[in-house]
Structures are given as C-alpha cells and as structure tokens.
Amino acid sequence: MNDLAQSEQLLKTLGSAPQQTSETPLSKSWLLGFDTETTGARPGRDAIVSATLVLRNPELGHDHDVLGEWIINPHRHMSPGASKVNGFTDDYLEEHGIEPEEALESITKVIVSAQNSNIPLLAYNAPFDVAMLQHDLGQWKLDTLESRITNDSLLIVDPLVIDRAVSHRSGKRTLSYTTEYYGVEPDGDFHNATADTVAAVDLIGPMTTLYPQVGRLKIGELMAWQQHAHGIWKDSFNQWLTSKGRRPIQDGWFE
Template identity: 65%
Template sequence: MTNLKDALEAAPVQDADTPLGQSRLLGFDTETTGVAMGRDAIVSATLVLRDPRSAHDGDVIDTWIINPHRRMSPGASKVNGFTDAFLAEHGEEPIDAIERIASLIALAQSKRIPLLAYNAPFDIRMLAGDLNRWQLRPMEERLDGRAMLVVDPLVIDRSVSRRSGKRTLEYTTEYYGVEPDGDFHDATADTIAAVDLIAPMTTLYPQVGHITLEGLMDWQRHAYGTWRESYNRWLAGRGRAPVRESWL
C-alpha cells in the first residue's frame, strides 16, 4: 500500500493554470470534541490524496485517532461516536498526530495540490487551534507566509446550485448522486464523499471545472461574499442577526 508521504513526494508540482476539474486534491476532514474552534480539539482526522485520472482506485489515504487530553462534549460524542475512554485507550498522542497532519498538508501545498474540505474554515481552524495548543509551528510558517490553497465544495455549491433545502454534506452528496463510502460523521467516509463531489460539480457546471488553481481562492472568496450578502438580507427580513464570519 502506498504511503501518503511517499505519494505526495512523488506527485508533480501542478501548474497554476491547472483547471479544478483536472487537479489532484488532498481531501481533509476531522471529528472533534466539540465545535468551539480554539477550545475544542481534533479526535479523528483523514487525508485522502485523489488523482482525477484514477479516481477511487488511486486514492491514497491516511487516518488518525487522537487522544485530545480533554473531554468529549456529550453532543459531539453522540454525533461521532467517540468516548473519552475509547480515545484514552486507542488515541495517538496529539503532538505526534497533529504534527504529521500539518506536515503532509504543507507538503501537498508545496506541490500546489489544494486542500479540500467541506465547510473548510471549520477543519482548518480546528487544526490551527491544535497547532497552537501544542506549541507546534503554525501553517503560515510552514507555507512561508503563502495563503493556503483550498477547495470548499460547500462554497462552490452555494454559488452554482439554486436548489432549496439543507446543504449538509449528506444532503449535498445525495443531490449530486454521490454514494457515501461508509457512514457520515466518520472522518474517512466524509472526506471521500467531499472529494467525490468535485467530479459531478465540474461536469454539471463547466464554469466550476474551468476555475484554475491560480484563480481558485479569489473565486471562492467572491462566491462566499455574494452568498453572505444574500443570506444576510434573508436574515434581516426575519429580524435575525447577520453572518459576520469571513471565509478564508
């Protein structure tokens, strides 16, 4: 079985004009002790390297179970199934695990391979919180100050699909005809499902497939800003507080 580090080291540096539909991707997903970024911690993570030419058959996967040295919130435990006792017995020490995750992401970024995560700010900021907690080098230093190259299928879907209803990963994969490989709220199943969304998105919406790596971040920032403006008008009409968070 190919090692993820070896596969990333062997991958070529992608050209800035590579279209999203032809790009290698590094899928990323986490399960956590809760949803408070900076306070909660990662307990499970998966990275999936996808080459669009070979799809599932060529996937290279690495997974982690991590002892966060903090308690699971009851709500998070109910969703992802992890318990304090299980993590204490089976979890890897966080300094080792978080360092390897960050190093692999940085290696992919050096090859201009985007990090793909559904609702990417959550997973990226959870990683940043754990790097800070364990006094490990932040991603900004690992990338020599460059902005991280990210693909967020949620941002893309909101921009191009006018469907109504929920946009959780489960509902979105159903809409695009993606069959999950396992149960949702499992980091590996969620990562593969999120990466699987790119093929139908770039097929149904050619403008998405033609986004280049060079223009990827600006396209998504604009898409997020447009969505937030529209959503905030909807919220204002119902007397609710606006969304103020930025994307990445």
C-alpha cells in the first residue's frame, strides 16, 4: 500500500470512529500512536526522515491496528550519530523518500482528524516528536497543527510521563526498558518508527491494568494530569542534578 492509500485508509477509519468526549476513560479510548526517526536530535535544525501513525481501536486491539508509514527526503544531511541509530543514509532517503510537503500534509491531516474526534495522539517522550513535526511544518510553510484543530490545544498521551508518575521504579526509562518492564513484546527492532509506535501504544493496556487510576483517567483530565506529573518529576530530577553540581532542566510538558 502506498503512502496516499495508507493515509486514506487511516482517514476512512477515523471517519467511522466514535466521537469521544471529555468523559471517555483512557482505558477505553481510541489512540493514534506517533513516532519519528530524524536526521538528528535538534528540532528546528534537524528534520523527520521516517514517521509512523498507528490507529488503535481498544475493542479490537493490536491485530486490527491501521498503520501509515512515511519515508521522507528531508533535503538535508543525516548526522552520523542518527544514521548509526536508525540506519537511514542520505543516498537511501534521496532515492526512496517522498517530498516533505506531501508527507507532512498527509501526516498532519490524519492527526487533525483524530484530534477533532478527541482521539489522543500518543507518543513516547511526545514533546520531541511533536516539536519535530511542528518545526518541519514551519520549514515547508504548512499550517500548524494547532491552527487546524477545533480543540483549544493538542490532546496528547505520553507513556513516559505516565510511567514516571506511577511506577516508582529504578533504572532507565527508555522505550526498550519500559516495554520490558510492562511485558510488552516489541514487533520489530527499536529505533524503527513503526516498531516504536506499536510498542508505545501497546504500553497503555498493561499500564491501565496495573494502575487502575490511570485507566480511569478521563480524556478531559489527561493534559492537566500529565503536566502536573511532569512537574513533580522535574522538581525531583532537578534536585538530583543540583546535588551532582549539574544544571537543572527547564523544559515543561506542553505548557
């Protein structure tokens, strides 16, 4: 299935999805997973080279996901570090990547359709992927996400923020470690946008089962709850950084 057909299938499925309300609990919510691979880690200077959207109907589960995958020619060089991680090269992207305007417009239309039905966008460490998308939209003079949606702001689910708030475990919180903790089997190799997206969406099932308070979270409460949770984590992390003589972080979470 080509990029256009995948986008049309996602939009068609979203068209038949229920209009969720602010009262819909996270455990019963449709979700639109999102992940990117990029030329580097600096939004505004780097760009998306691969993106995946995964639409999950909670009643049907993993096996009935609707996927869209895009390989994009960013018209800028891959950094050696990023290329080593995600495997993309300048030559490959130039040969196989579609033009950014086409890909970004397709991706954005699907996200906006989901947002307008109160279907959250789910991404692990979501500020990075959303910032990359926003900067790329601006780079190619395309309308922003916020200017297209009917809600006041984006509706996001970030399993990293949720896990930090409820699991109180030690150790790393990369996607690979977190999926192992929750017993999620990856569908492919990590640092592949599709494998990472599916794994991130798969986390919600065990999270909402192990922590019923997360499953009971209503769509209308999600953003404020995650902002508060991130603030508590940031304060604690900054205390640790300061104790080590390191500079505190300033980043908020969609504030």
